[in-house]
Each structure stands twice: as C-alpha cells, then as structure tokens.
Amino acid sequence: MKPVLALIFILLAFVPLKLKMEAACDRIAPGSLSIGLREQIGQSAFIAVLGGFRSVIADLLFIDAYSAWERTDWTYLLLRLRQATELQPRAILFWEMAGWHMAWNAGTAALEDDSKSPAARRRLQHDYLELGKDFLVRGIAHNPEKPQLYEALARLYRDKFHDHARAAENFEKASRLPGHASYDERFSAYELSYCEGREREAYDRLRTLYQRGEKERLPRLLNQLRAMEERLKIPANERIP
Amino acid sequence: MSSSLGRIAAIGRTTFTELARLRVFYVLVLFALVLIISSSFLARISFQQELQVTKDIALGAINFFLSMLAIVATAQLLPRDLEDRVIYSVLAKPVRRFEYMLGKFFGVLGLLVISLVAMSILCLAVIHLREGAAVRETMQQLSQSPSDELDHALVAVHQAGANRDLILALLLTLTKAAVLVSLTLCVSSFATSNIFTISAMAMVYLVGHLESIARDYWLHQRAAGWLARTFLAVVAFFFPDLQAFNLSDQIIAASSLSNLMLLKLLGLGAIYIVGYIVIAIAIFSQREL
Numbered sequence: 001m002k003p004v005l006a007l008i009f010i011l012l013a014f015v016p017l018k019l020k021m022e023a024a025c026d027r028i029a030p031g032s033l034s035i036g037l038r039e040q041i042g043q044s045a046f047i048a049v050l051g052g053f054r055s056v057i058a059d060l061l062f063i064d065a066y067s068a069w070e071r072t073d074w075t076y077l078l079l080r081l082r083q084a085t086e087l088q089p090r091a092i093l094f095w096e097m098a099g100w101h102m103a104w105n106a107g108t109a110a111l112e113d114d115s116k117s118p119a120a121r122r123r124l125q126h127d128y129l130e131l132g133k134d135f136l137v138r139g140i141a142h143n144p145e146k147p148q149l150y151e152a153l154a155r156l157y158r159d160k161f162h163d164h165a166r167a168a169e170n171f172e173k174a175s176r177l178p179g180h181a182s183y184d185e186r187f188s189a190y191e192l193s194y195c196e197g198r199e200r201e202a203y204d205r206l207r208t209l210y211q212r213g214e215k216e217r218l219p220r221l222l223n224q225l226r227a228m229e230e231r232l233k234i235p236a237n238e239r240i241p
Numbered sequence: 242m243s244s245s246l247g248r249i250a251a252i253g254r255t256t257f258t259e260l261a262r263l264r265v266f267y268v269l270v271l272f273a274l275v276l277i278i279s280s281s282f283l284a285r286i287s288f289q290q291e292l293q294v295t296k297d298i299a300l301g302a303i304n305f306f307l308s309m310l311a312i313v314a315t316a317q318l319l320p321r322d323l324e325d326r327v328i329y330s331v332l333a334k335p336v337r338r339f340e341y342m343l344g345k346f347f348g349v350l351g352l353l354v355i356s357l358v359a360m361s362i363l364c365l366a367v368i369h370l371r372e373g374a375a376v377r378e379t380m381q382q383l384s385q386s387p388s389d390e391l392d393h394a395l396v397a398v399h400q401a402g403a404n405r406d407l408i409l410a411l412l413l414t415l416t417k418a419a420v421l422v423s424l425t426l427c428v429s430s431f432a433t434s435n436i437f438t439i440s441a442m443a444m445v446y447l448v449g450h451l452e453s454i455a456r457d458y459w460l461h462q463r464a465a466g467w468l469a470r471t472f473l474a475v476v477a478f479f480f481p482d483l484q485a486f487n488l489s490d491q492i493i494a495a496s497s498l499s500n501l502m503l504l505k506l507l508g509l510g511a512i513y514i515v516g517y518i519v520i521a522i523a524i525f526s527q528r529e530l
Contacts, residue, residue: 003523003526003527006523007520007523007524010516010519010520010523011478011520014512014516014519014520015478015479017512017516018478018512018513018516019456019477019478021505021508021509021512022452022453022456022482022485022509024505024509025482025485025502025505025506025509026453047447050447050450050451052301052304052305052308052450052483052484052487053301053305054487055297055300055301056297056298056301058297059293059294059297059298063294091293093293181390181393182387182389182390182393
C-alpha cells in the first residue's frame with residue numbers, strides 16, 4: 001500500500017507542475033495535424049510528421065513540386081504545393097512560390113494551350129490566377145507580420161489583375177512591416193497614381209517621397225510626379241524643377 | 242553525500258564505457274552523419290531554398306538519431322544487467338537503487354552529448370559552407386543592384402544560415418533526448434524485456450508529438466464523450482510534450498526564440514526529467530529482483 005501511496009503523491013506533484021509549465025511554453029503552432037492533412041499527404045508521410053519530421057516532409061514535397069513544374073504537370077504541382085503549405089504554413093517561400101507557380105507559370109501555360117478555345121483558355125487562366133491569389137492570401141493569414149507575401153500579392157494584383165488600388169494597398173501594407181523592401185512605399189505611390197479619383201493622394205505621396213532627398217528621386221518617380229502635376233494642374237511655382 | 246555522488250559517477254562511467262563499446266551506436270551516428278552530408282546535396286535539387294532544406298534535413302536527422310540512441314541505449318540497460326546478473330553484484334555493494342538509476346541516466350546522457358557534439362560539428366560545417374556559397378551567388382546576382390537591396394538580400398541569407406537559433410535547436414534536441422532517456426528508464430523500471438520497452442517508447446514518441454493537441458482538446462472540452470475525454474486526460478497528464486522541443490518551425494519562420502522562452506523550455510525539460518526519474522526510482526525501489 002505504501003509504495004502505491006508514494007507513487008500517487010509523486011504524480012499529484014508532477015502532473016499540475018507539468019501542465020502549468022507546458023501552458024507557459026505554448027508557442028504558435030505550425031498548423032494542427034488533422035484527418036484532412038492525413039488524407040492529403042498519405043499515411044507514411046503522416047506518421048513521419050507525427051515523428052517530428054514535419055519540416056523534412058514539407059521540404060521533400062516542395063522538391064517534388066519543383067519536379068512537377070519542370071514536367072509542366074500543373075495539377076500535380078497544385079497538389080504538392082497545397083500539401084507543402086499545409087504542413088509548413090510558416091515557410092514564406094512556400095506560399096510565395098505557390099502563388100507564383102499558379103498565377104504566372106500555370107496561368108500563362110493555360111493561356112497558351114492551343115488545344116482549347118480562346119474562351120476556355122481565358123477561363124482556365126483566370127482560375128489559376130485565383131489559385132495563386134488564394135495561396136498568397138492564406139499565406140498572409142498565417143504570417144501577417146511578413147512583408148514578402150504582401151509584396152507578392154501586390155505584384156499579382158498589379159501585373160495579372162491590373163487592379164492598381166489593391167496593388168497600392170498591399171505595397172503600402174508591406175512598407176509598414178519590419179524587413180520590407182526599400183521600394184514598397186515608392187511602388188505603392190506609383191500604383192495609386194493609376195487609380196481614377198485618387199490622383200491627389202498619389203501626388204501627395206510622390207511629393208513626400210521626392211522631399212526625402214536624392215536617394216528617392218529615381219527617374220520613374222520624377223516622371224510619375226510630373227504626370228500627376230499635369231493632371232492636377234499644379235501651379236508652376238509648386239512643381240518640381 | 243559526496244560518496245553517493247562518487248557512486249553515481251562510477252556507475253555513469255561504467256554505463257558510458259559499456260555503451261561506447263557497442264558498435265550499433267557507431268552505426269547509428271554514422272547514418273546520421275551520412276544524412277547530414279547528403280542534406281547538402283539534396284538541398285541543391287530544391288529551388289531557392291537550399292539553406293532551409295539543408296537545415297531541415299540536418300536537424301531532422303540529428304533529432305531522429307539522437308532520439309533513437311536515447312531509447313535504444315536506455316532500453317537495454319536494465320534487462321541486460323538483470324540477464325547478466327550484474328545488477329545483483331552492484332546492488333549487493335553499498336549502492337542504493339536511486340544511485341544505480343541516476344548513474345545509468347548520466348551514463349546514457351554522456352553518450353548522447355558526445356554523439357550530439359559530433360553531429361553538430363558536421364551539421365554546422367555543412368550549413369556554413371552552403372551559406373558561404375549562397376552569399377557568393379547573391380553578391381554575383383545583385384552586383385548591379387542598389388547597395389541597400391544587396392544588403393537586404395545578404396541579411397536574409399545570413400538569417401537563413403547558421404545562427405543562434407540553430408544552436409538553441411541543437412540544445413533543445415539534447416533536452417528532448419534526455420527526456421526520452423528518463424522516460425525509457427521509467428518504462429524499463431517495470432518492463433521485463435527491452436523489446437517491450439522499445440515498443441512502448443516508440444508509441445510514447447509518436448503520442449508525445451501529439452500531446453499538445455490532446456492537451457488543448459482536453460482543456461477546452463472539445464472532445465465528445467467521456468471515453469475520449471479520459472483518454473485525452475491520460476495523454477495530457479502522463480506524456481511529455483515532445484513537439485515543444487522542436488525548433489525547426491520557429492527557425493523557418495525566422496522568429497527568434499527569446500531567452501525567456503528558452504529558459505521555460507529548459508525548465509519544462511527539467512521537470513519532465515526529474516518527474517520521470519523520480520517515478521522510475523519509486524517503481525524500481527519496489528521491484529523484486
């Protein structure tokens with residue numbers, strides 16, 4: 001009886017201490033392990049994930065996605081990219097590359113597919129663009145503090161959807177985050193200058209950048225600023241030299 | 242007190258020597274070393290993420306082989322001593338059972354430290370070489386770009402290379418292995434064969450990586466039915482959260498681990514180790530040999 005009581009006392013001391021310390025050590029989970037994930041990656045890979053090899057499996061799936069890209073097997077590429085991002089949602093590169101593969105590579109391939117009618121090609125390209133956008137939006141939801149994904153989404157809006165307002169918005173969001181690229185604020189102002197009805201706002205931003213000094217006075221900034229001065233009919237004495 | 246420490250140290254040294262003589266462990270470490278070196282070649286297949294793949298595979302290999310070493314080395318200690326009847330001659334001397342258990346623990350820990358040092362040196366060397374190559378490639382590619390863009394890219398490469406978090410990840414891998422040693426000692430204190438201990442520990446290893454999910458479900462009453470809730474409670478009460486010591490996700494997210502969090506994790510490891518060893522000693526003290 002005595003040893004059993006001793007064991008119970010040990011457990012009574014150990015368990016609350018264990019639970020309290022575990023709660024204090026809780027960090028951001030990389031994504032929960034669900035039945036959906038098990039169905040996506042297969043049983044062997046799921047067991048490997050349970051064994052603590054989440055990152056390694058995600059890398060191997062991403063390498064396989066790269067092979068699928070080389071073979072231009074877009075469906076398989078999409079599957080592998082979904083698996084890799086599901087397993088490792090904190091890897092920025094996975095989301096960025098997934099968005100790029102879908103919107104740029106698969107989208108362009110769909111548009112150049114001679115076996116389909118022009119309408120079907122455009123529809124397929126649009127689907128791939130939406131897939132690319134979806135990857136980037138989900139990537140941002142998992143990593144809201146990383147500017148790279150906002151930059152990628154802004155490029156997608158600018159180059160593929162020709163939605164300058166959203167491109168400007170995302171470049172601006174990126175420019176507010178630590179580690180952002182030096183061009184984010186500039187690009188946001190450029191994109192804003194293409195938006196109907198927001199010329200004044202664009203002009204003010206371009207002007208602010210211009211006043212920061214020689215480093216910001218790049219040829220494109222000067223051209224955009226002069227174009228805005230023309231459109232807003234800024235008095236000659238307020239214009240840049 | 243000092244004579245007790247002396248006895249623990251003597252048993253630890255003997256355990257370490259015995260384990261070091263077993264060739265199977267050299268094979269395990271060799272496999273890990275081969276995998277670490279090959280990670281560098283495998284990483285070249287991947288596009289743009291060589292350093293990340295190198296680190297993931299190298300850390301994964303170290304984590305796996307160190308955990309295997311911890312379980313396999315510890316699982317055969319008690320059954321072999323019982324089979325060879327060494328334990329009777331040891332415990333016939335003025336050696337207490339807790340000293341015997343602690344000596345075994347520190348003996349295996351010594352083997353793990355040496356194995357980890359060997360694997361870490363190679364891992365850091367491989368990552369350092371890849372980082373150097375990545376810096377050269379970046380400088381070449383961005384030679385025409387503005388200096389702030391080049392600086393930005395170089396900072397990103399250095400962040401992805403060998404850094405403080407990588408060393409911390411290795412330290413926490415050792416902590417995880419030490420937890421596994423204490424838990425294996427706990428299981429083998431009542432087990433009758435090393436096969437049973439290894440099988441049980443393989444299950445514990447898998448469940449341990451899911452403990453945080455089970456705990457979360459149990460604490461937030463998400464599971465339906467008393468049976469499921471009881472099962473989750475058992476997992477949350479008795480199994481260690483092994484995923485807490487896995488830092489690779491943190492490293493990939495490039496979010497540095499704070500000193501406070503490191504201390505908390507080491508504290509968590511210490512609680513597990515002390516807890517499981519105390520339970521192991523309590524069970525072993527009552528075991529009829």
